[in-house]
Amino acid sequence: MKRTVEEHATRFDESAAEYDEAQDSTEYKACASLVVDHARDGLTGEETVLDLGCGTGAIGLALAADAGRVLGRDISEGMMEQAREKAAAAGLENVAFEYGEFRDPQVAEPVDVVVSNFAMHHLSDGEKREAIEVIADLGARRFVLGDVMFFGEPDPEEPFYSPEVDDPSTVGVLADALTDSGFALTAVEMVHEQVGVLVAERAV
Numbered sequence: 757m758k759r760t761v762e763e764h765a766t767r768f769d770e771s772a773a774e775y776d777e778a779q780d781s782t783e784y785k786a787c788a789s790l791v792v793d794h795a796r797d798g799l800t801g802e803e804t805v806l807d808l809g810c811g812t813g814a815i816g817l818a819l820a821a822d823a824g825r826v827l828g829r830d831i832s833e834g835m836m837e838q839a840r841e842k843a844a845a846a847g848l849e850n851v852a853f854e855y856g857e858f859r860d861p862q863v864a865e866p867v868d869v870v871v872s873n874f875a876m877h878h879l880s881d882g883e884k885r886e887a888i889e890v891i892a893d894l895g896a897r898r899f900v901l902g903d904v905m906f907f908g909e910p911d912p913e914e915p916f917y918s919p920e921v922d923d924p925s926t927v928g929v930l931a932d933a934l935t936d937s938g939f940a941l942t943a944v945e946m947v948h949e950q951v952g953v954l955v956a957e958r959a960v
């Protein structure tokens with residue numbers, strides 16, 4: 757991580773009120789939409805969905821109508837306050853947003869599907885590997901990861917990658933970490949050379 761967890765939390769607390777309005781890029785919208793579609797596939801309305809790095813709830817809230825329960829976890833109280841307000845305004849009662857870090861999501865109940873969008877790239881390769889092992893240990897049958905990731909050479913001149921705060925991995929590093937943790941990669945969607953969606957299913 758290029759910053760500490762606390763520094764990232766403060767950074768997002770400070771921009772939480774304007775965050776949703778700023779997410780107007782075609783690539784962010786396409787990535788979020790793909791994550792929701794892949795996560796929704798096969799949901800029966802009974803499942804527990806965990807949204808890691810949930811922010812203001814873009815993914816978790818979109819899945820709430822199709823899931824039994826949505827748990828949102830994030831390190832920024834300011835971002836989660838926005839998510840809670842949106843849930844209340846939409847009358848959603850099956851969602852809960854609480855503090856949790858990728859490698860310690862503070863989830864005690866069984867989880868069926870884990871999602872994460874535009875958040876894991878704050879972790880280093882090794883930290884992502886630890887987080888993916890924690891996700892695998894939660895027993896989820898599917899993990900849908902949308903994020904900044906490198907399909908080619910990292911290019912700070914291109915959008916979505918600010919080296920001073922971001923620490924994205926290559927698609928290869930992510931694929932290795934997922935398969936080493938017992939997942940099989942069932943879909944790879946390239947949204948941009950630096951943005952993609954990986955769908956991982958439990959191999960056994």
Ligand SMILES: C[S@@+](CC[C@H](N)C(=O)[O-])C[C@H]1O[C@@H](n2cnc3c(N)ncnc32)[C@H](O)[C@@H]1O
Pocket residue numbers: 761764765768779788808809810811812813814815829830831832835856857858859872873874875876878879
């Ligand atoms: C760019 S926002 C994405 C929010 C949301 N998933 C979306 O798609 O709009 C990144 C989020 O990741 C959270 N985050 C950053 N580092 C984290 C960590 N180590 N553990 C959990 N959440 C983290 C931030 O607080 C922020 O809310």
